[in-house]
Amino acid sequence: MVMERTYIMIKPDGVQRGLTGEIIKRFEQKGYKLVAMKLTKPSKEHMEKHYADLANKKFFPGLIEYMTSGPVCAMVWEGKNAVLEGRKMLGATMPSDSAMGTIRGDFCIEVGRNICHGSDAVESANHEIGMWFPEGVCEWTRCDEKSLYE
């Protein structure tokens, strides 16, 4: 079976609002495996690199200011279809478009304070994982994997 890894980040508003545990809980209970995690206050340069594809957007300076305002919880989660499923668990970019039951649908109101980031494709996930965890991730086996997968 092909396992994917996705980069999931709890943004400064999510950390400040005490949502770190709730978000980790959802990924753990879904069945995904946490293979890397750290709390870090990203530099402006690092954040500009992470969001390089949005550099020409009007909201970019505000986005960088917000993302560097406090610690983020950087994580890598692994499992079947983790990239697409992770995005579904986060909800839509706009909280008002996010279904109830998703993280953004349940916990936030504005796009500029939408709590969490998730990689949008396997290629960008690999790029983001390399950027945030140059030291690599932790390989291990969840003891319930035989019950999670056919």
Ligand code: DAT
């Ligand atoms: P996503 O985070 O769902 O992948 P994105 O990559 O298009 O969305 O944008 C990255 C972040 O930038 C997004 O989570 C919040 C912010 N953002 C996007 N569109 C915005 C807008 N119209 N106004 C303010 N912030 C925006």
Ligand code: MG
């Ligand atoms: Mg994005």
